[in-house]
Amino acid sequence: MKRIIQIAALFLAFIAPGVVQAQDRATTLRVVVHANLQILDPVWTTAFITNRHGYLIYDTLYGMNSRFEPQPQMAEGHEVLEDGLLYRIRLREGLRFHDGSPVRAQDAVASLRRWMTRDAMGQRMGSVTSGIEAVDERTFEIRLRERWGLVIETLGKASNPAFIMPERIANTPSSTQVTETIGSGPFIFVRDEWRPGNRVVYRRNPDYVPRAEPADYMSGGKRPLMERIEWLYIPDQNTALAALNAGEIDYYEAPPLDFITSLERNRNVRIVNIDTLGTQGLIRPNHLSPPFNDPRARQALAHLVRQEDYMRVVVGNPRLYQRFCGAFFQCGSANDTAVGSEPYQQPNIERARELLREAGYNGERIVVMQPTDRPQYNAATAVLIQSLRRAGVNVDVQAMDWSTLLSRRANRSPPDQGGYHLFITTHGGPDTAAPVSNTWFNSRCERANPGWACDMELDGMVAEWARESDPAARRPILERIHRRAWETLPYIPFGQYTQPIAVRSNVHGIVAAGLPVYWNIEKR
């Protein structure tokens, strides 16, 4: 009998969850992230996961508020002098890097210079800037060659922003990866516990001085309330969902959209929408190869798209998408307009066939790249293939993994020599919402993103829009851009949807900042 009790006790001890763990669980936020963090330098790569890592450990000079107006963050404020040609920016008092050294204007200058050689918006600003110099420890100046309306917007952009690093680190050439992780942000990277492919750990920055204003999008006070943030990389969706349901994790960054309804039924789980702008899906034709070098063929493509079909398959839950979004710059954003999209609200297969014929298409093979290891892209590509076939297009589906697709899409050769015709991707956030920063919209021919959209006239209009800083004067330019874009089609949007996050119901204080940020979050 005694033996049986011993065995039973042993068994109970085995299945009872660790008691010790409960202690630190109250102060630790366990997050399942969408990708494996490998590159630590947010200037060197545009990878989304590294950008999010950047927001934990670095801070920015400006941050957007929820109306997409840049607000001072590290900056105390700025003056615009000399008829808009000189910006004088003053830093907030008491800012410190994680190594204890104060944040100086020199650090900001070095960080901006490095960033401006890499980021697309930064490069645009660089082309109109004649110099950036520190005036004293807390003040620096940006001098422009010509008037440019987007200086503060650029400094406060949300994706791939100008994170401020210590001068000695920021002096690393932008072609070389920074490996040190010293920032002045609300959390500190714990290198000893970093297990690439599994876990990234951050701890609270006890010396961080948040702004007094309430947090609003990327602006306002970033109060680090959790002692520890643990990023877990769980590539299997079912496992991540099970871990959330079992309470092993607190925060699931990208729950599969088909499961939102079933998660909502779980009392221990809450769905939060932090992505106020949404994600836009896009079909990217290769503008170098026939038939898609002809705008008529791209228009045919647009005539084949029924956004609702894509959204049903990619998203599923009708509350997370709109039936039709005719905006290149995001429905619901400041630059939302549907001008020019009228002919495409309903698919028109007959018109598509006609346009393809006019563009000289005659049954040649059309190479579509289908990424098998990205479920959402895979699904959208399947819809695209079906709609092409319905229109009598001879589709050559080439299945490959995402990594092959990424390198293949940079190949400028003709489709039968290693190139391609079509692929699918998505983008989102404030960058997508403006003509200058929307990278897939960029139509500067060989300097554009893979697919090489080429329409210098459109690019000229975008530059005109950027020079103008008065919102009222910008509007007509925007509408001209939009009408032109629906004619020359740098890409074809296939719908806009939101990707909410899922958290355990004891997680509170989530800031809707467009992307997952971890300040102000607490567990109650």
Next chain:
Amino acid sequence: MSTTILGASLAEQPRRRASLLRRMRRYPLPTIGALLLILLVASALGAPWIATHDPFEMNVVDRLQPPNADYWFGTDAYGRDMFSRTLHGGRVSLVIGIAVAVASTIIGLVIGVIAGYFRLADAILMRIMDGLMAIPGILLAIALMSLTRASVWVVVVAITIPEIPRVVRLVRAVVLTVREQIYIEAATAIGTGFPRLMLKHILPNTLAPLIVQATYIAASAVLVESYLSFLGVGTPPEVPSWGNIIAEGRLYVQIAFWNILFPSVFLGLMVLSINILGDGLRDMLDPRLARRL
């Protein structure tokens, strides 16, 4: 003389048929296995006529429907008919299973016998086999898959290559044991040539374990295909196989279990039937066991 032989064989015909029936009664399990397999093969071959829908046709309005009168096995995330996809998927999975089993067994048998019999060849061949086997099969398959465009035949080659060394090692181990047995030594002493030796002694001895292994390979090939699909490097999504239907459906297992239930059941039944059949064949083919019964 020739007429008597002919007469004898003619006279034997009906008795053989009778013995087949008797055998079927004596081995009910293999018979069930064979019948099940025939049924599955028939459903796969007849898919174009049996299927109620086009397996590729997407009706996004009807996505993730549970089984009903129109969609007997429900629909998947694209609104495609699961019944038709499952039947069509069987064609691809069957081809993969059979092709891999046949190819790897034949290649493995030849290499294994040579390696087990000739010491010099053994040294070289087994090192190469060791090298090949040392690269984990799935990783080798993934590498092969990324080498060229995904297609069913690339999957077959990718699964076959890592299977070969296993067959070789098994054959060789048996040959080694058999070779040392006295009757082989005696046969060699009398001066029997290598081909006769092989036919008379080694082949019958390797056959039983080889059949077990071949059934196992056919079954495992179908499974490995599903693993490759699970990892995103299997049969291209254009071609429905049980493996990639399950792999696609597994994302929805918690809200649409029928997406994996039906292809899994079919896959399971096929593996089951091949294995039962294989075991039965082994019992029937093994001369010593047959003698005893």
Next chain:
Amino acid sequence: MWSYAIRRILATIPVLCVVAIIVFLLLRLSPGDPAAIIAGDNATVDDIAMIRAQLGLDRPLLQQFVFWLGQLLSGDFGNSIYLARPVIGLIMERVEPTLALSVTTMAFAMLLAIPMGVLAAWRAGSWVDQTIMALSVLAFSVPVFLIGYGLVIGFSLTLDLLPVQGFVSLSDDPLQFLRHLVLPTIALGLVYSALLARITRATMLETLNEDFIRTARAKGLAEPRVLLLHALKNASVPIVTTIGTGLALLIGGVVVTESVFAIPGIGRLTIEAVLQRDYPVIQGVILVIAAVYVFVNLAIDLAYPLLDPRIRF
């Protein structure tokens, strides 16, 4: 015996060289470009080209191979392209979970399968045999990931007994270490046991028909003695061969199991490296696995005479 062993050990060197060449060529000829992945989701073609040059990926293949071989000979596996950290360190970081899972799986399978196989062969044709065989067939008719999900739904979500995912180091918390290993071990072990039970049964059946068994039985030896001492010992060559070659199956299963249960082991490291073409990591991992494999099977080969005195070298 000793000279044979030494010859065999020396013979592993060319094998590993062959593996190294195959792996290098296979990977470098495959499409996909680490530079494109590093550059990120919105990178331009120029960004990618710059990174490629920086990584030395634009140099001729032969030059890259010779460089890598030179590194290898000095015991250096190179650095990961993404993490800029030594490959050996990355592998060492991931060894514990994989080793733990392999050992528990192997033990689970052998403890379960060999007795089952012997029992089935002993009572061949009976309902015991048929039940065991039916279960074994069932176990490997179902993909590992389905068994895994089934176990998670049953034991973690419904009964709330065991953790869903993850791994805890033995040195951190032995209890949690075991708790986290239970489900993956069962998921992976069932398939492996099924194979082992079948092979055990098949070879035992064969051996039980041999004359010496009949002689032993005729002598009036007790049945357990006949089964274990005579039959199992004689059937052990194919069984041990299967355990050794099954290591490949095990590693394949580990890749999938680690994905299902989010275990940060070698399998996950490799599949991630393959999907993003982190060449030095893939090459390093495969060489290490190949070396382990070669030595385990060498040991098994050398053990044949111990198991079956009829085999001599």
